[in-house]
Amino acid sequence: QQQVKQSPQSLIVQKGGISIINCAYENTAFDYFPWYQQFPGKGPALLIAIRPDVSEKKEGRFTISFNKSAKQFSLHIMDSQPGDSATYFCAASQDPTGTASKLTFGTGTRLQVTL
Amino acid sequence: DTGVSQDPRHKITKRGQNVTFRCDPISEHNRLYWYRQTLGQGPEFLTYFQNEAQLEKSRLLSDRFSAERPKGSFSTLEIQRTEQGDSAMYLCASSPTWGTGELFFGEGSRLTVL
Numbered sequence: 001q002q003q004v005k006q007s008p009q010s011l012i013v014q015k016g017g018i019s020i021i022n023c024a025y026e027n028t029a030f031d032y033f034p035w036y037q038q039f040p041g042k043g044p045a046l047l048i049a050i051r052p053d054v055s056e057k058k059e060g061r062f063t064i065s066f067n068k069s070a071k072q073f074s075l076h077i078m079d080s081q082p083g084d085s086a087t088y089f090c091a092a093s094q095d096p097t098g099t100a101s102k103l104t105f106g107t108g109t110r111l112q113v114t115l
Numbered sequence: 116d117t118g119v120s121q122d123p124r125h126k127i128t129k130r131g132q133n134v135t136f137r138c139d140p141i142s143e144h145n146r147l148y149w150y151r152q153t154l155g156q157g158p159e160f161l162t163y164f165q166n167e168a169q170l171e172k173s174r175l176l177s178d179r180f181s182a183e184r185p186k187g188s189f190s191t192l193e194i195q196r197t198e199q200g201d202s203a204m205y206l207c208a209s210s211p212t213w214g215t216g217e218l219f220f221g222e223g224s225r226l227t228v229l
Contacts, residue, residue, distance in 0.1 A: 006157075032216050043119070043206055043220030044158065089157045093216070101146060101210070102171065103218065105157030 004092050006106030013113050019077040021109045023090035026071065030092040033066065034103070035075045038087045047088070048075070080113045087111070117141070119221035121207050127227045128197055135193045136224040140209030147190050148218060149182055150206040151175065158206055164190060165212065197228045 005024045013019045025033075034049035050057045050064040050073065057064045063076040077084055087110050091103040120139045128134050140147045145166050150158035161180070162172045166187035176182075179197075184190040194201055204225050208218040 004157075034216065041222065043208070043222050044218075045220065046217045049216060091157070095216075101148070101163060102160050103158075104160070108155070108157050 004090055004104050004106045006090050006109060008109060009107070010110045011112070013077075013080045013111065015080065015082060015113055015115050017080050017113075019080045019084070019111055019113070020074060021088055021090070021111075022072065022074045023092075023106050024070075024072045025092050025104075027092070027094070027104075028071070029094045030104075032093050032095065033064070033073050034091050035062075035064065036089045036091060036105075038089065038108075044089060077111075080111075082113045082115060085111055085113050119207055119209050119219055121205075121221040121224045123224060124222065125225045125227075127229065129229050130199060131196055133193065133195045134197060134226060135191055136205050136207075136226075138190045138192070138207030138221060140189070140207070141219055142188075143211065144209035144219070145187070145212045146210045147184055148208040148210075149190070149192050150208065150220075152204040152206055152223070153202075161192075194226070197226075199228045202226055202228045 035047045036044035037047045038044040048059050048062045052068050061078045066073045087108045089108050090106040093103045095101050122137045148163040149161040152158045161176050162182050164184040167184050179195045182192045204223040206223045208220045
């Protein structure tokens with residue numbers, strides 16, 4: 001069973017702080033690692049994604065750090081805002097055609113950003 | 116701008132009844148996926164289509180589950196003889212065949228089996 005393990009299960013961060021969520025995977029064939037954000041009553045939406053040929057990717061306040069040798073990757077949310085309060089899922093997939101299709105998701109982290 | 120739409124959004128049924136969910140993907144997307152999400156868990160892959168062809172099915176998809184995409188546009192997911200364990204959010208997603216890898220999810224169909 002291919003797995004992606006995510007921690008912590010929940011996280012409370014003060015406004016302006018840094019939120020850090022970690023994931024670890026087992027299947028070395030995975031070559032695409034996205035993070036999805038899900039608000040209550042909504043479907044997940046892509047936040048940011050990385051391929052294993054780079055160790056870090058930054059988009060605005062969101063950064064993915066990737067450690068291929070450790071088979072770990074993490075999401076950092078800088079200057080966390082109350083609007084960031086949501087559930088975050090890491091995921092991974094392999095696709096020989098070069099485009100991701102079947103994603104294996106982590107169990108999710110519920111982030112609450114307090115004032 | 117139309118995203119992925121799913122219908123119904125909520126379905127309450129009694130154990131043993133059949134239910135059907137419909138998904139309309141983004142129009143230019145060839146790939147369509149079904150995922151299942153239970154409370155406190157991440158989405159789990161069920162099946163996906165490339166146009167009208169069902170290319171992969173998860174072992175999670177028991178014989179009571181069937182999915183179709185007859186004309187390569189909308190898709191239906193039918194669950195026969197529902198069980199309480201089928202209670203979950205059923206998410207549909209779509210993507211272009213050659214894209215960035217991003218899946219575009221609908222808001223889901225929540226099933227409650229009494």
